[in-house]
Amino acid sequence: MRQHEVMDCYGTELELFSIWMKNKGMTKSTxxxxxxxxxxxxxxxxxxxxxxxxxxxxxxxxxxxRENGAGDEARNRKLSSLRSFFKALIEMEHLSANPAALIAKSKQEKNRIPVYLEENELEELFHAIKGKYYIRNAAIVLLMAYAGLRVGEVHRMNVQDFRQDGSIHILGKGRKWRVIPLPEALQSFLNEALEDRKDSRQGKEQPFFVSQFGRRLSIRMIQTVADDTIKQLKDVLPSLADKQLSSHKLRHSFATMQIRSGTDIRTLQELLGHASIETTQIYTHIDNKQLRRAMDNISTKIPARK
Structure with missing residues (x-):
């Protein structure tokens, strides 16, 4: 089937959906x-x-x-897209019913332990950053690994979002802002990145991370920066060769480090910008000291082998 045939058939509905999403303030990637x-x-x-x-x-x-291999998470995302599509057509007075509204989402595996890097591995990751745009790329990797930013949040970050008090104001999922106070070492890197930054050619917009052509650094390029750095890390640490690492796993690493440092779950939720605390709770299973102490309490009760 040709794409233009589908567009000819449903072009009006897709245009209405696009207008609706723009009016909702959805990000370009969404x-x-x-x-x-x-x-x-x-x-x-x-x-x-x-x-x-x-x-x-x-x-x-x-x-x-499902037959084509899409997992629960992927199918739930597709269903959310369809629900929004039909909801948009109803609100735009093009349809009267939402056929996707009453379809239940797939049950996802809960409390999966996320993939993350240990603190010493994060340190090696930092040392693995190389190249012509070292300062810019280091700032990107550090924001993901030591401030928990998503790729899209790094992409949307503007110069004015880095405040004089050393905090960053981040526009996250659901068009919600959060404030992250940065450690001095990270502030220093961002200041250096600003000094090293190329001038933007995007009019009034002042993106924090700019390409060599003066445009806002794309999401794809930010992912490439992280992925290339991770590849360099795997060359240094062959033990990570089979570990499924990506730019988003740096955010997992940040959350793990926070939990291990004693940060409470509610504060971590704020730092990560999670709408639901249930999303944040997956990190408590990584290093739950209470569970460990509970098992240590019975260690002496296990019978010795005769």
Whole structure:
């Protein structure tokens, strides 16, 4: 099936959805991801008329996604995209019902222990940063590993978000701001990155991280900076060769370090910008001292071998 045929059939609905997302203030990355998810779904139901799309069509699509290897998290994201799509069409007075509204999300595995780097490995990661744009790239990696920023948050960061009091004001998921007071060492790196920064060519916008062409550094490039640094780390520490590491795992490493340093779960939730404390609780399973002490209490009660 050709893409233009789907666009001809559902172009009006996709345009309405795009307008709705812009009015909601959704980030560019979310906007693109939702349109992509909805586009794949519409390919599966083409050429069904929009008002005739039913709950069964969506359930059939979700089953197809599972057959093609999509996990629970991926399918739940696709379902969220479709719910938003039909909700948008209702609010734009183009449809009267949301066929995705009553479809239950897949149950995801809870309390999975996230992949992370140990503190000594983070130190090696820092030493693995090399290249022409060392100061800029070091600031990016440090913000993810020692301030817990998401890739998209690093991408959206502007010069004015780094305040004179040494804190950064971060626009996170759900268009919510949070304030992170930075340690002096990290402040120093950001100040150095500002001095080393190329002038922006984006008019009034003053992105903190700028490409060699004077444009806001893309999400893809920020991921590449992190991934290349991680690759260098694996060359230095072959024991990490089989570990599934990525830019987002640096955020996991930050959360792990905070828990091990005694940070309470509510404060960590604020630092990470999680909407629900349940999301933050996965990190308590990494180094739960109470559980360890509880098991130590019975260590002397285990019978010795005769």
């Amino acid at each position: 906007h693109q991801a939702y349109l992509s998810d909805v586009g794949y779904f519409l390919q599966s139901v083409y050429p069904t008329e929009m008002k005739l799309i039913a709950k069964m069509d969506i359930m059939r699509y979700m089953a197809l996604c």
